[in-house]
Amino acid sequence: MRILFAGTPEVAVPSLRALVDAGFDVAAVLTRVDAPVGRRKVLTPSPVAVAAEDLGLAVLKANRFTPELIDHLGTLDLDAAAIVAYGGIVPPAGLAVPEHGWINLHFSVLPAWRGAAPVQHAVLAGDDITGATTFRLEEGLDTGPVFGVMTEALEPGATSGEVLERLSHSGAILLVQTLSGIDAGRVTATPQTGEPTFAPKLTIDDARIDWFQPAVAVRRRINAVTPEPGAWTTLDGQRVKLGPVAPLASGVGTAPGTGTAPDTGGGASRPAPGALQVVGREVRVGTGTEPVALGTLQPAGKKMMDALDWARGAATRGELVFE
Template sequence: MRVVFMGTPDFAVPSLQALVEGGHEVAAVFTQPDRPAGRGKQLKQSPVKVFATEAGLKVFQPPKIKDPLTVAELSELIPDCIVVVAYGQILSRAILEIPPFGCVNVHASLLPHYRGAAPIHWAVMNGESVTGVTTMLMDEGLDTGDILLQREYAIEPDETTGEVHDALAEMGGTLLLATLDGLAKHAISPRPQDGEYSYAVLLTRDHEQIQWGRSARELHNQIRGLNPWPGAYTHFQGEGLKIWRSRVMPNLKMKNASIAVQREAPSQPGQTVGIEPDGILVQTGEGILKLLEVQPAGKRPMPARDFFNGRRATIGEAFS
């Protein structure tokens, strides 16, 4: 099949790679313009552009995909199908009507759940045990098109967004090939999205802040859901601190005086209640959370116990 590919971040690369290795004719690749990045604000190419350039594919980077000249260029490419994977721009009806097999989107959730920009983050942060990948025929709505194929993925209790992201990206490439094969053979019947839907809204700074009054399980899900980006944060001894890895301590009883100090007054959420060889024990609104890896502002990630010892902290001090 002759395909035009639209995508930008790392998540889209396995799908483009699958098209190339699967024998499809990739007529062109559309990706976002190079953006300033890093302290030097030098222009940085998107991961899709890097892969496409190395593969010798024609690359377009229009600031606005809806521009009439860009639409005309797309039409002149005569694609059988346009494949969209985390491109970052909304397609107009004029574009949606160009390819005879339609515009196929690879989305990182089991639609109609988690439509929108951050489906993997929210699936992990909400403690979902199952997510997946959906291919759909695009319409003018936000992830509202008819479903083509879906595949489930089981999320492990300690799995991070980064780990789920990588697994779903690979799954997306495989599912995309199956989808295009099914469309070419007229073996797939698109079906409307039925049932309740939800949106995975863009993350804000408020979503990153740890509220210690929540349960240990909720905080653990938040921490792993924001790993590797943008990171859950708190404060300790007046300094900002990101927490990258944690563990829920079920039914923990503080018996060993060398590990924890028993306190006459009940511990408050955010208060350190003990230290173990691999981490710091912190009281939450419900249960104990062990912090395993943290990152002070301006420093590299480090074991939580090393951080605690380096600050000459004492059990009973609190995160805020």
């Protein structure tokens, strides 16, 4: 089967490699143009472009489907196109090029979480199950008929980055199976059923933590935006980036209170929302319900560090409260 592969980020690379390993004839790889990366804004090829060149495949770079690009795709004699997180809309003229259409690997169990950030929204919502779906791309947003689905449990403490890493590999197997089935005439697509939910891209504003929310909501939001766009809060007007938080390892009382002084009594009053408190080797932050334990954080102008190391030094400034 002769295919085009379209993808851009690291999460798409396992699918490209799996298709090559499975013996598919990859006529070309379509990815987005080199983008500025880092503080120096160095133009850098996408992870898919790097992988494609490593595999000796022809690479096409484009952020949109121009008439010239569509004409070129028409010369490749494509049976199908596989697309994984390409990051652009395929217009009707492009959809019509391959004989079997465009087969999209999407990281949710459709029709749940249609859109750009399905895993982030699944984590944010506290879903028990996640997975991936292969479907035929059409003009609607992730509305096309489904070829195959795989599912797995979504662990409560997992970040979206960890979930995507796992799904990128299990989903690659599903994509290979789907295209192999299409090639052999064994697989047909069926319409999606059920009420859809939607997963727009999460912004940096969405990643700010509201400490008045319940602890479970705080944990889910931090996990959902880790690693991108990255959870954050402020301290004395300065932005602080946050790593994942955890439930408390030791007990906590119910009386209100704040503070950062170490507690040597094995228990502590409950800190107010956003207030920090060191209890033994645990750095607690108050929420709308029970506190959570900080793991790592990155103060403005510094590197990510262990929360306990930071808190011991910062406690000399007096009471610390995230805003």
